[in-house]
Amino acid sequence: MAVIDERRSLVSRPSRADSVFKTVTFLAGATTVGIMLMVGLFLSLRAGDALSVAGPSFLFEQQWSPETGVFGIGAILLGTFTIAIIAMVVAVPLALGTALLISEVVGGRLRGFLVSLVDLMAAVPSVVYGLWGLFFLQANVIPVSQWISTYFGWIPIFRVADASGDVLTDASAFTSSAFIAGIVVGLMVVPTQTSIMREAFSQAPVGEREAALALGSTRWGMIREVVLPFGRGGIIGGTMLGLGRALGETIAVYMIISPIFTINWQVLKTGTNSVSALIALRYGEASEFGLSALMAAGLVLFVITLIVNFTASSIVARSRSGAESG
Numbered sequence: 001m002a003v004i005d006e007r008r009s010l011v012s013r014p015s016r017a018d019s020v021f022k023t024v025t026f027l028a029g030a031t032t033v034g035i036m037l038m039v040g041l042f043l044s045l046r047a048g049d050a051l052s053v054a055g056p057s058f059l060f061e062q063q064w065s066p067e068t069g070v071f072g073i074g075a076i077l078l079g080t081f082t083i084a085i086i087a088m089v090v091a092v093p094l095a096l097g098t099a100l101l102i103s104e105v106v107g108g109r110l111r112g113f114l115v116s117l118v119d120l121m122a123a124v125p126s127v128v129y130g131l132w133g134l135f136f137l138q139a140n141v142i143p144v145s146q147w148i149s150t151y152f153g154w155i156p157i158f159r160v161a162d163a164s165g166d167v168l169t170d171a172s173a174f175t176s177s178a179f180i181a182g183i184v185v186g187l188m189v190v191p192t193q194t195s196i197m198r199e200a201f202s203q204a205p206v207g208e209r210e211a212a213l214a215l216g217s218t219r220w221g222m223i224r225e226v227v228l229p230f231g232r233g234g235i236i237g238g239t240m241l242g243l244g245r246a247l248g249e250t251i252a253v254y255m256i257i258s259p260i261f262t263i264n265w266q267v268l269k270t271g272t273n274s275v276s277a278l279i280a281l282r283y284g285e286a287s288e289f290g291l292s293a294l295m296a297a298g299l300v301l302f303v304i305t306l307i308v309n310f311t312a313s314s315i316v317a318r319s320r321s322g323a324e325s326g
Contacts, residue, residue, distance in 0.1 A: 086182025200234020240312030
């Protein structure tokens with residue numbers, strides 16, 4: 001009797017629930033990407049008139065006078081990056097220390113409480129941070145700014161002087177500065193960065209942790225040799241995601257800064273600006289062409305934050321278990 005060689009197919013037929021789940025998630029992802037593309041297309045179309053007049057000089061011009069045809073975001077773009085860099089200098093050490101505290105030091109109910117507290121901080125509206133920074137933090141930071149200017153004024157960015165070069169020491173010269181705005185924005189992005197870093201640290205292999213301790217390593221030695229290398233992708237990704245939010249922060253910056261349209265290299269001195277604050281400041285009074293110019297500024301900010309966020313997502317996605325630990 002002949003034996004029929006029938007090979008069983010190893011391809012399983014998906015269930016109805018799996019098919020529905022796959023379809024829903026695909027539609028959700030496609031909708032998100034579609035919305036982003038529509039936002040970019042909308043900004044591009046509305047910014048076309050202004051960009052056709054300004055040309056490449058839009059990225060370098062320091063004046064903002066769309067009615068006369070002379071406008072650009074040269075100084076504003078520098079102020080945006082200045083505030084974001086100061087925010088990262090403030091936020092990254094705080095986020096890194098808090099993430100290590102939650103994942104490596106405390107435990108039990110205290111850990112759960114701190115995780116919930118950090119998550120709740122991320123939900124605080126930016127206007128609350130702005131009010132706090134304007135009415136409380138600024139008065140307490142001005143003495144720090146004066147001290148930095150006094151002892152580190154030999155560094156150009158920390159020097160506070162007028163147009164003639166005379167050093168300023170009055171408290172009024174240190175208000176509404178990029179330094180104060182950067183501190184407030186930095187505190188705003190700490191919760192986001194902390195959550196990403198904590199998640200990366202918590203996934204460090206238990207076996208490698210125990211092996212390091214068994215070989216006589218201290219807790220800090222174990223963290224330095226196992227946890228930090230393993231969580232490097234989370235540290236970089238969290239930092240860049242925080243940078244993306246810092247670049248686009250609007251209300252808190254708008255409430256604190258004193259808007260100017262010239263390049264100010266003195267980060268402690270009164271006066272700075274950002275792209276998002278410019279849009280909030282000029283939107284209500286802008287003409288049709290002025291709105292096109294604001295849309296052009298928004299398009300530049302959209303592209304920058306998109307690049308930063310995609311880069312951060314790529315770094316986080318490429319981090320692998322134990323890839324950097326040795």
